Amino acid sequence: TKQLINGNTCKSGEEDENKIFTVAVEGNIGSGKSTFLKYFENVPGVEVIPEPVSKWKDVNGHNTLDLMYKDANRWSLAFQSYVQLTMMGVHNVNCGSKIKMMERSIYSARYCFVENLYKGGLLPDVDYAILSEFYDWIQSNENTHVDLIVYLQSDPLICQERIQMRNRYEEKKVPIEYLQSLHDLHEDWLIKKNSFSVPAPVLVINTNAGISEVTKKFEQHKSQILSYSA
Numbered sequence: 001t002k003q004l005i006n007g008n009t010c011k012s013g014e015e016d017e018n019k020i021f022t023v024a025v026e027g028n029i030g031s032g033k034s035t036f037l038k039y040f041e042n043v044p045g046v047e048v049i050p051e052p053v054s055k056w057k058d059v060n061g062h063n064t065l066d067l068m069y070k071d072a073n074r075w076s077l078a079f080q081s082y083v084q085l086t087m088m089g090v091h092n093v094n095c096g097s098k099i100k101m102m103e104r105s106i107y108s109a110r111y112c113f114v115e116n117l118y119k120g121g122l123l124p125d126v127d128y129a130i131l132s133e134f135y136d137w138i139q140s141n142e143n144t145h146v147d148l149i150v151y152l153q154s155d156p157l158i159c160q161e162r163i164q165m166r167n168r169y170e171e172k173k174v175p176i177e178y179l180q181s182l183h184d185l186h187e188d189w190l191i192k193k194n195s196f197s198v199p200a201p202v203l204v205i206n207t208n209a210g211i212s213e214v215t216k217k218f219e220q221h222k223s224q225i226l227s228y229s230a
């Protein structure tokens with residue numbers, strides 16, 4: 001067994017690593033990634049690896065997610081360095097299942113979140129340069145291969161409503177401008193394809209509707225997603 005970044009363990013070694021089909025689920029905050037992953041958690045042959053948010057909230061007793069939201073200027077470099085480290089860990093997990101589904105990836109951390117902080121003036125030039133060099137090193141030396149990106153596309157106003165409803169205290173003050181800008185960065189990257197390289201084919205699922213309709217859409221896309229890995 002292998003220790004996962006989220007504290008769970010999973011089998012490794014018996015399956016040929018190359019046969020694992022990796023799906024990265026991308027989308028804005030509140031776009032429905034957790035609902036998507038919850039749906040696929042019970043599908044045979046799929047291993048879901050959640051985003052390491054719980055680690056970000058407890059780095060030796062420090063809640064770095066909260067620190068970042070409270071004072072991004074001060075804490076973005078520390079937070080994004082840790083996100084990059086933990087995401088690299090998730091990319092490296094080699095599960096016994098045929099399909100590995102991960103929430104976000106090292107790509108969206110760099111292309112959407114780091115970029116957003118930098119463009120918003122919350123990440124100084126030098127911190128941006130360090131994170132970028134660290135990211136480039138990982139790309140050259142580590143395996144962060146992804147076979148498919150599922151992009152959950154959602155209106156930023158709807159994301160905001162969902163964030164308000166779930167009421168995570170760290171996210172209480174996330175402004176609509178932040179969500180709009182993150183949305184635009186996802187769209188530039190995955191739809192317009194005019195910003196950063198896209199590491200895998202993209203399947204777009206619109207998640208503006210309510211939970212039951214969105215779950216139906218996930219159901220409809222299930223066989224398509226499973227067939228990609230066949």
Ligand code: DGT
Pocket residue numbers: 027028029030031032033034035051053065068080083104108109110113114171
């Ligand atoms: P969902 O299920 O689509 O509503 O997704 P969430 O909100 O459970 O998950 P996600 O990935 O959108 O984000 C969890 C929190 O962590 C959220 O407050 C945004 C934040 N976050 C995730 N990745 C990064 C990152 O690389 N940088 C920054 N600054 N924040 C991040």
